[in-house]
Amino acid sequence: MVTAAILITGNEVLSGRTQDKNVQYIAKRLMEMGIGLKEVRIVRDDYGAIIGAVNELRSSYTYVFTTGGIGPTHDDITAEAMSRAFGVKLVENQEASLILKDYYQEKFNENRARMAMMPEGATLIYNSISKAPGFRMENVFCMAGIPSIMQDMFESLSHTLEKDAPFIEGCVTCNLLEGKFSNKLQGIQAQNPKVEIGSYPRYEPFVGASLVVKGTDKTCVDTAIEEIRKMIKDLQGEIIDLP
Amino acid sequence: MVTAAILITGNEVLSGRTQDKNVQYIAKRLMEMGIGLKEVRIVRDDYGAIIGAVNELRSSYTYVFTTGGIGPTHDDITAEAMSRAFGVKLVENQEASLILKDYYQEKFNENRARMAMMPEGATLIYNSISKAPGFRMENVFCMAGIPSIMQDMFESLSHTLEKDAPFIEGCVTCNLLEGKFSNKLQGIQAQNPKVEIGSYPRYEPFVGASLVVKGTDKTCVDTAIEEIRKMIKDLQGEIIDLP
Numbered sequence: 001m002v003t004a005a006i007l008i009t010g011n012e013v014l015s016g017r018t019q020d021k022n023v024q025y026i027a028k029r030l031m032e033m034g035i036g037l038k039e040v041r042i043v044r045d046d047y048g049a050i051i052g053a054v055n056e057l058r059s060s061y062t063y064v065f066t067t068g069g070i071g072p073t074h075d076d077i078t079a080e081a082m083s084r085a086f087g088v089k090l091v092e093n094q095e096a097s098l099i100l101k102d103y104y105q106e107k108f109n110e111n112r113a114r115m116a117m118m119p120e121g122a123t124l125i126y127n128s129i130s131k132a133p134g135f136r137m138e139n140v141f142c143m144a145g146i147p148s149i150m151q152d153m154f155e156s157l158s159h160t161l162e163k164d165a166p167f168i169e170g171c172v173t174c175n176l177l178e179g180k181f182s183n184k185l186q187g188i189q190a191q192n193p194k195v196e197i198g199s200y201p202r203y204e205p206f207v208g209a210s211l212v213v214k215g216t217d218k219t220c221v222d223t224a225i226e227e228i229r230k231m232i233k234d235l236q237g238e239i240i241d242l243p
Numbered sequence: 244m245v246t247a248a249i250l251i252t253g254n255e256v257l258s259g260r261t262q263d264k265n266v267q268y269i270a271k272r273l274m275e276m277g278i279g280l281k282e283v284r285i286v287r288d289d290y291g292a293i294i295g296a297v298n299e300l301r302s303s304y305t306y307v308f309t310t311g312g313i314g315p316t317h318d319d320i321t322a323e324a325m326s327r328a329f330g331v332k333l334v335e336n337q338e339a340s341l342i343l344k345d346y347y348q349e350k351f352n353e354n355r356a357r358m359a360m361m362p363e364g365a366t367l368i369y370n371s372i373s374k375a376p377g378f379r380m381e382n383v384f385c386m387a388g389i390p391s392i393m394q395d396m397f398e399s400l401s402h403t404l405e406k407d408a409p410f411i412e413g414c415v416t417c418n419l420l421e422g423k424f425s426n427k428l429q430g431i432q433a434q435n436p437k438v439e440i441g442s443y444p445r446y447e448p449f450v451g452a453s454l455v456v457k458g459t460d461k462t463c464v465d466t467a468i469e470e471i472r473k474m475i476k477d478l479q480g481e482i483i484d485l486p
Contacts, residue, residue, distance in 0.1 A: 011457075012455065013283075014280045015270060023285070028258075042282065044282070073428055073442035074440075075442060104422070109423075110426065111422045111423070130444075179347070179352065181354075182357070183353065183354050203389060
């Protein structure tokens with residue numbers, strides 16, 4: 001099974017200043033590719049925190065995607081943290097230098113040159129918006145933190161990923177409280193071990209629950225969805241069509 | 244220094260179905276209380292994943308806040324995971340039982356009774372919305388995943404937290420690209436070691452950067468902000484007042 005983790009380096013997320021939007025984008029795209037996102041970590045812009053997390057994650061999962069910390073300022077430390085994590089030198093990436101010089105022309109300076117410093121052996125991840133490239137080291141992909149640029153980078157690297165059978169999700173929403181059906185739902189989960197059933201209570205704009213079935217086999221997902229619909233009707237619940 | 248981590252148990256976040264909103268709320272509140280949020284982890288609704296993460300986090304930080312997994316369905320496994328993590332029995336919490344029986348009256352059933360099963364020694368975290376309580380085990384606070392209920396629980400427990408000097412943040416936004424000022428900003432950071440300066444590029448609706456200064460001493464924050472404003476003017480940049 002192909003698996004993944006996301007590592008967000010983000011003081012601005014940990015201070016509550018910024019609402020992260022990268023996890024949801026990457027998560028949805030990985031679902032479509034059949035890559036199982038198993039874990040997300042948000043850590044401080046701190047060498048120890050980043051190195052510790054990336055070394056744990058890259059040995060546990062097929063892929064690690066990092067976001068943030070690849071710009072030209074003093075708090076952009078992802079490239080150096082990765083070179084320390086991988087035990088390689090931080091060197092000028094010639095291709096990145098050429099891209100940045102071509103883009104900034106006479107505005108190219110020592111600050112911008114910093115964005116071409118990458119771990120030795122890194123390959124570039126391109127983006128069409130800011131031009132400043134991300135990079136890949138083995139199974140770790142380091143991308144920008146700004147959502148539009150991160151998405152551009154993700155799409156430019158996605159063809160290189162090993163894919164698996166895409167996950168299929170079905171969802172039934174009803175007006176029943178979880179406490180009304182949880183024993184029966186547990187029975188349906190036990191009878192359908194090839195799918196994963198999640199139950200998510202709702203309070204607004206109505207009280208009820210959404211039951212989500214996830215799997216890689218469409219027939220198995222459809223069967224579990226049918227059993228859930230029958231359970232809801234048997235309990236005199238109503239199925240609610242969400243827009 | 245008082246520190247914290249957040250642990251989100253959430254298949255629905257890892258599949259991209261749900262956009263997490265709990266991190267930002269807790270992060271902002273901790274800032275106000277002077278509690279340093281150091282790390283966030285989002286893991287699967289899986290015993291091994293939850294137990295491993297909570298045991299690492301609770302030994303590393305003053306407090307751990309978990310969200311999700313305390314309802315009545317088969318995928319709500321936080322209470323049992325915590326009892327295994329702490330090496331104690333999962334038992335009926337008498338006070339939780341009374342609250343749930345009183346709330347559900349004749350609709351109290353074995354499904355709802357499951358929500359009163361907690362690690363031995365847990366104390367309750369109340370909420371006024373769904374009544375189903377969260378719980379505290381030592382330095383770990385287990386709360387609901389639904390934002391409105393989580394917030395209610397957080398406010399009901401916040402008075403029990405050890406607080407520190409509140410963090411103060413200042414922010415200056417300008418129309419300069421980071422590559423124009425990053426060396427000078429690094430100098431300001433070096434001259435002002437009592438504050439932490441973050442730089443966040445902007446692409447919409449204008450190109451520029453926001454410079455954020457964080458610290459516990461207002462004079463130190465103000466001094467760094469003044470130096471940043473001067474740096475921007477010296478570089479012929481414009482300071483932009485955000486609404």
